[in-house]
Amino acid sequence: MPAQRRHLGKVSIICTNCGQEAASDVFQYMCTCGGLYEVVHDFGKLDSEALKRTFQNRLGERMTPYASGVWRYKELICPELPEEFITTKYEGNTGLYAADALQQYTGIRKLWLKAQSENPSGSFKDNGMTVAVSHGRSLGFTRFACSSTGNTSSSLAMFAAIAGSQSYVFVPANNISPNKVLQTVAYGARVISFDGTYDDGIRFLQAHSGELGLYVCNSINPYRIEGQKSIIYEIAQYLDWKLPDWVIVPGGALSNATALGKGLSDLYALGFIDKLPRVGIVQAEGASPFHRMVASGGAELIPDELPYTLASALNIGNPPSWKKALHTLQTTNGVTVSVTDEEILDAKALIDQSGVGCEPASAATVAGLHKLAAQKVIDKDETAVCILTGNLLKDTEALRYYHLEAMSGGAYRNAPHSAELTLEGVRKWASG
Ligand SMILES: *Cc1c(COP(=O)(O)O)cnc(C)c1O
Numbered sequence: 001m002p003a004q005r006r007h008l009g010k011v012s013i014i015c016t017n018c019g020q021e022a023a024s025d026v027f028q029y030m031c032t033c034g035g036l037y038e039v040v041h042d043f044g045k046l047d048s049e050a051l052k053r054t055f056q057n058r059l060g061e062r063m064t065p066y067a068s069g070v071w072r073y074k075e076l077i078c079p080e081l082p083e084e085f086i087t088t089k090y091e092g093n094t095g096l097y098a099a100d101a102l103q104q105y106t107g108i109r110k111l112w113l114k115a116q117s118e119n120p121s122g123s124f125k126d127n128g129m130t131v132a133v134s135h136g137r138s139l140g141f142t143r144f145a146c147s148s149t150g151n152t153s154s155s156l157a158m159f160a161a162i163a164g165s166q167s168y169v170f171v172p173a174n175n176i177s178p179n180k181v182l183q184t185v186a187y188g189a190r191v192i193s194f195d196g197t198y199d200d201g202i203r204f205l206q207a208h209s210g211e212l213g214l215y216v217c218n219s220i221n222p223y224r225i226e227g228q229k230s231i232i233y234e235i236a237q238y239l240d241w242k243l244p245d246w247v248i249v250p251g252g253a254l255s256n257a258t259a260l261g262k263g264l265s266d267l268y269a270l271g272f273i274d275k276l277p278r279v280g281i282v283q284a285e286g287a288s289p290f291h292r293m294v295a296s297g298g299a300e301l302i303p304d305e306l307p308y309t310l311a312s313a314l315n316i317g318n319p320p321s322w323k324k325a326l327h328t329l330q331t332t333n334g335v336t337v338s339v340t341d342e343e344i345l346d347a348k349a350l351i352d353q354s355g356v357g358c359e360p361a362s363a364a365t366v367a368g369l370h371k372l373a374a375q376k377v378i379d380k381d382e383t384a385v386c387i388l389t390g391n392l393l394k395d396t397e398a399l400r401y402y403h404l405e406a407m408s409g410g411a412y413r414n415a416p417h418s419a420e421l422t423l424e425g426v427r428k429w430a431s432g
Contacts, residue, residue: 131227147201150180157187219255228259261328282368284309313361349412357392
């Protein structure tokens with residue numbers, strides 16, 4: 001056996017609903033029973049200590065796939081993928097910041113912010129997309145598709161361009177974030193604008209992607225989830241494999257919550273961490289079917305027919321990965337909470353003013369943490385990390401509204417001041 005194959009684990013593709021195994025050399029993301037597939041690793045033969053050293057050594061890589069904050073952990077994500085297909089922009093490698101000002105705001109002992117907003121296309125979607133596109137290429141695909149209102153499509157369009165492939169993006173004509181769609185267009189995606197919702201786009205792809213020869217890159221693709229596991233691996237590695245008591249994520253389609261639970265289970269199974277942190281999933285009140293189900297003790301998700309939140313990345317009424325996210329809650333003794341758009345925007349202003357910055361959906365984490373601490377679900381002596389999912393510049397409409405419109409009523413509003421450019425005028429303003 002060649003040396004580099006010695007540490008490879010075995011991987012199978014299993015339906016999370018009926019347990020049936022799928023072939024790994026054809027592209028499938030949904031079982032005939034309607035269940036979603038998941039990648040199941042057999043880590044049995046891996047040497048944890050050797051792997052830890054490998055991950056540590058790779059922090060010194062430059063210009064190789066292992067310089068990526070995702071592919072650094074290839075053995076735990078996509079062990080069998082030949083290196084030649086890896087399509088990377090050195091995603092991951094994002095900052096983990098101690099957030100003193102927000103620590104005070106939330107009242108807990110220690111808080112970190114994990115800035116996935118620093119990814120090359122500006123959101124955590126890059127962590128999963130690099131793996132999906134690389135996997136699609138390994139199967140011979142050159143045409144990649146998704147239904148999206150912005151960040152998924154920007155990420156896909158970027159990686160497809162890097163790979164020299166074509167991306168096809170299905171974008172609802174209404175309720176979309178202009179910056180994100182423009183970013184997608186700029187990377188060269190073919191954008192199909194249609195009269196309908198994100199869910200209609202997904203349904204179309206499910207029905208026709210096969211005959212169109214499209215590789216589907218939405219988060220129902222299990223390789224996206226594998227890549228997104230790297231977020232918690234990286235947090236753990238940066239903290240010397242000692243995680244805080246809580247990890248807080250926003251919940252939209254619930255792929256991030258799914259990947260977080262799966263990544264934590266990996267770290268625990270491999271003995272990298274000796275205790276599982278608890279997970280908090282925060283939804284926006286106007287699009288919170290998952291939180292409502294959990295809070296009411298229900299067993300089935302009842303979709304929101306007309307979801308609305310200003311945090312556009314969370315504006316999803318029927319999250320496809322809710323069963324997987326429920327599993328995350330069960331394995332980590334997790335909780336859910338919902339927050340209003342006002343709470344989101346105030347938390348966002350504080351995150352922005354701390355110098356880290358994020359888009360509204362990401363700020364749901366700090367708003368949720370604030371609420372959970374006030375409710376004493378999280379104790380003031382505990383520690384937490386909030387995952388900031390998208391960049392401050394992704395949604396300039398939200399910034400314009402909060403800071404420039406008096407009607408926003410934002411507690412941390414910072415509108416420009418108009419004044420005569422006189423010494424007296426400026427002196428007064430500068431001392432304010
Ligand atoms: C996609 C996205 C979310 C929601 O993540 P899910 O995995 O769909 O729950 C949150 N914030 C941002 C910025 C996103 O792009």
